[in-house]
Amino acid sequence: MRWSTMHIPTLREDPAEAGAPSHRLLLRAGYIRQLYAGHYSLLPLAVRVRLKVIGVIREEMNRIGAQEILMPVMHPAEVWQRSGRWYAIGDEMFRLKDRKGADLVLGMTHEETVTTLASELNSYRELPKSLYQFQTKLRDEARPKAGLMRTREFTMKDSYSFDLDAAGLDKSFDLHYEAYSRSFARMGIPAIPAEASNGAMGGSGSIEFVCPAESGEDDVVHCPNCGYAGNAEKATSTLPPADAAADAAAAADAPERFDTPGVRTIEDLARDYDAPGDRQLKTLVYVLGGELTLVLVRGDHALEEQKLIDATGKADARPATAEEIFAALGAHPGSLGAVGVTDLPVIADEALRGRSGMVTGANTDDVHVRGVDVARDIAVGTWADLRAAQAGESCVRCGSPLEVVKGIEVGHIFKLGTKYTDAFELSVSGPDGKPARPVMGCYGIGVERAMAACIEVHHDDKGIAWPASIAPFEAVVVVAQQNNAEVAEKGEQVYRGLADAGVDVIIDDREVRAGVKFSDAELVGIPFRVTIGKRGLAAGTAEVTDRATGETAEVPFDQVPKHVREAVAAAISLS
RNA sequence: CGGGCUGUAGCGCAGCUUGGCUAGCGCGCGUGCUUUGGGUGCACGAGGUCGCGGGUUCGAGUCCCGCCAGCCCGACCA
Numbered sequence: 001m002r003w004s005t006m007h008i009p010t011l012r013e014d015p016a017e018a019g020a021p022s023h024r025l026l027l028r029a030g031y032i033r034q035l036y037a038g039h040y041s042l043l044p045l046a047v048r049v050r051l052k053v054i055g056v057i058r059e060e061m062n063r064i065g066a067q068e069i070l071m072p073v074m075h076p077a078e079v080w081q082r083s084g085r086w087y088a089i090g091d092e093m094f095r096l097k098d099r100k101g102a103d104l105v106l107g108m109t110h111e112e113t114v115t116t117l118a119s120e121l122n123s124y125r126e127l128p129k130s131l132y133q134f135q136t137k138l139r140d141e142a143r144p145k146a147g148l149m150r151t152r153e154f155t156m157k158d159s160y161s162f163d164l165d166a167a168g169l170d171k172s173f174d175l176h177y178e179a180y181s182r183s184f185a186r187m188g189i190p191a192i193p194a195e196a197s198n199g200a201m202g203g204s205g206s207i208e209f210v211c212p213a214e215s216g217e218d219d220v221v222h223c224p225n226c227g228y229a230g231n232a233e234k235a236t237s238t239l240p241p242a243d244a245a246a247d248a249a250a251a252a253d254a255p256e257r258f259d260t261p262g263v264r265t266i267e268d269l270a271r272d273y274d275a276p277g278d279r280q281l282k283t284l285v286y287v288l289g290g291e292l293t294l295v296l297v298r299g300d301h302a303l304e305e306q307k308l309i310d311a312t313g314k315a316d317a318r319p320a321t322a323e324e325i326f327a328a329l330g331a332h333p334g335s336l337g338a339v340g341v342t343d344l345p346v347i348a349d350e351a352l353r354g355r356s357g358m359v360t361g362a363n364t365d366d367v368h369v370r371g372v373d374v375a376r377d378i379a380v381g382t383w384a385d386l387r388a389a390q391a392g393e394s395c396v397r398c399g400s401p402l403e404v405v406k407g408i409e410v411g412h413i414f415k416l417g418t419k420y421t422d423a424f425e426l427s428v429s430g431p432d433g434k435p436a437r438p439v440m441g442c443y444g445i446g447v448e449r450a451m452a453a454c455i456e457v458h459h460d461d462k463g464i465a466w467p468a469s470i471a472p473f474e475a476v477v478v479v480a481q482q483n484n485a486e487v488a489e490k491g492e493q494v495y496r497g498l499a500d501a502g503v504d505v506i507i508d509d510r511e512v513r514a515g516v517k518f519s520d521a522e523l524v525g526i527p528f529r530v531t532i533g534k535r536g537l538a539a540g541t542a543e544v545t546d547r548a549t550g551e552t553a554e555v556p557f558d559q560v561p562k563h564v565r566e567a568v569a570a571a572i573s574l575s
Numbered sequence: 576c577g578g579g580c581u582g583u584a585g586c587g588c589a590g591c592u593u594g595g596c597u598a599g600c601g602c603g604c605g606u607g608c609u610u611u612g613g614g615u616g617c618a619c620g621a622g623g624u625c626g627c628g629g630g631u632u633c634g635a636g637u638c639c640c641g642c643c644a645g646c647c648c649g650a651c652c653a
Contacts, residue, residue: 017645092653143651143652513613514611520614543612
């Protein structure tokens with residue numbers, strides 16, 4: 001490939017609209033251009049990287065025995081109606097009508113479609129089976145952002161496993177876990193596997209792969225000591241046991257009301273009434289599945305909404321409005337409590353179990369109660385882990401202090417169960433001759449997002465520094481003096497030598513100053529730069545420079561192909 | 576969907592507050608000379624429905640109203 005003929009529109013200045021490093025660099029280095037919000041054209045360099053990412057994932061999927069297919073982007077509404085998601089999903093699904101007026105869906109994922117294919121599985125002997133594809137997904141994201149990080153149109157590698165039973169699903173799940181771990185490692189993406197909420201996908205378990213990055217949207221609770229990790233929506237931590245003596249000291253025979261004029265917050269109460277946050281009950285009011293519900297957490301804890309949803313199975317959760325609250329409890333937020341409340345469901349966080357001597361609102365403005373014994377005074381209907389784990393709390397596995405890191409969700413694997421095989425009434429003949437319902441798993445990797453995540457991790461002030469495994473080219477031959485016939489010819493020779501040695505190489509044969517070529521090579525992020533110039537010509541050497549480290553080696557011309565090929569191989573095996 | 580901000584040449588911006596002759600600057604682009612291993616220097620040149628629509632005015636890039644688009648924060652995110 002020749003730089004002089006390739007479309008690589010690099011920009012000298014940073015584009016104004018780009019915030020995240022990957023967004024800025026993808027634009028500036030000539031990889032992508034925006035058509036409109038959330039929709040990007042991939043230019044030649046990006047297409048090359050995308051194909052390499054796909055290549056890595058494809059190898060790893062094939063390695064675990066998955067088979068590649070390709071399903072349509074556009075689906076009849078019927079299959080989505082059959083699974084129920086036609087009704088369950090809101091504005092995020094693109095819907096349209098064809099000329100006959102038939103309802104159609106632009107696929108945001110392919111569980112329905114693959115399950116219709118799987119109807120041709122007839123016997124347990126055909127299981128397990130994993131099918132995968134690289135296909136465009138369309139999602140009407142409320143807020144596309146950060147370039148390729150969050151778009152409305154993107155490529156996803158999605159795979160779907162079918163097994164005879166739960167044990168089989170576990171195995172397929174583990175195989176995908178391995179394939180994902182290997183894929184991300186090969187692409188130089190330091191993805192942390194984190195326990196995650198299944199969310200609306202349902203099913204019995206899920207792990208998301210999170211690449212730590214400032215620009216990420218996920219919070220992951222992570223133990224640097226033992227490696228435990230969980231999405232904030234799911235992660236737990238160990239708390240020190242409550243101080244029984246202190247509880248006893250604050251306890252009372254019955255809850256005791258006391259006036260707290262002007263007190264609205266946990267902090268007010270802690271400061272003015274000797275009630276530290278961990279001695280308070282925080283009473284939140286939610287509308288869960290249309291029903292007003294009291295949610296209790298410790299005063300110094302934060303509710304994790306997803307845990308509330310997971311614990312109750314009610315996906316339509318929202319905080320109640322001040323009006324709804326006043327109508328039900330007769331008080332405003334700041335003076336709410338669950339003591340004596342029997343007409344509303346109460347769900348409480350596990351950290352409150354067994355506590356006594358607690359302080360909470362009295363459901364009268366400017367009045368609180370103390371000496372509350374949770375077991376005695378509150379009609380808790382459901383106990384659950386509801387609080388958000390926080391940095392500094394103890395790891396549930398090893399007890400070390402946890403940290404909270406921001407990251408990008410680059411992959412997610414789910415145990416689905418039989419939600420879709422039930423809906424489509426899929427069955428195979430089991431070993432006993434009776435019908436058996438296959439259990440499914442689904443597994444996704446965002447291809448362009450993985451590219452963005454990789455850049456977030458591999459860049460510096462000069463530009464991108466791709467891992468060799470997915471770089472658009474492995475090496476660039478820079479002809480330092482294009483107008484010097486001897487230098488130009490030597491550049492061509494070295495270029496051919498590298499190509500013949502199997503190196504994915506581009507020659508920068510443009511009639512521009514050497515400085516421009518150096519800057520562009522660094523901006524674009526090609527791992528190895530082979531510089532041919534007058535200096536080296538006399539000595540019979542080229543300079544081979546490592547993009548990531550900046551280290552340069554003088555290499556005799558005839559050894560350049562071998563040297564670079566080995567350097568590339570080493571770089572690829574490293575990751 | 577709520578809050579904030581921004582739309583002027585391919586990119587980055589000034590001009591708007593206080594309306595006024597032909598709308599400017601830097602980068603990039605073209606031509607020529609120059610320079611030649613870290614985005615050279617000089618000269619000449621091309622490139623604009625000032626986001627769109629309406630209004631006020633003798634006159635609107637500038638003031639007013641409406642709309643659209645984009646960015647950031649939040650909500651949302653199967």
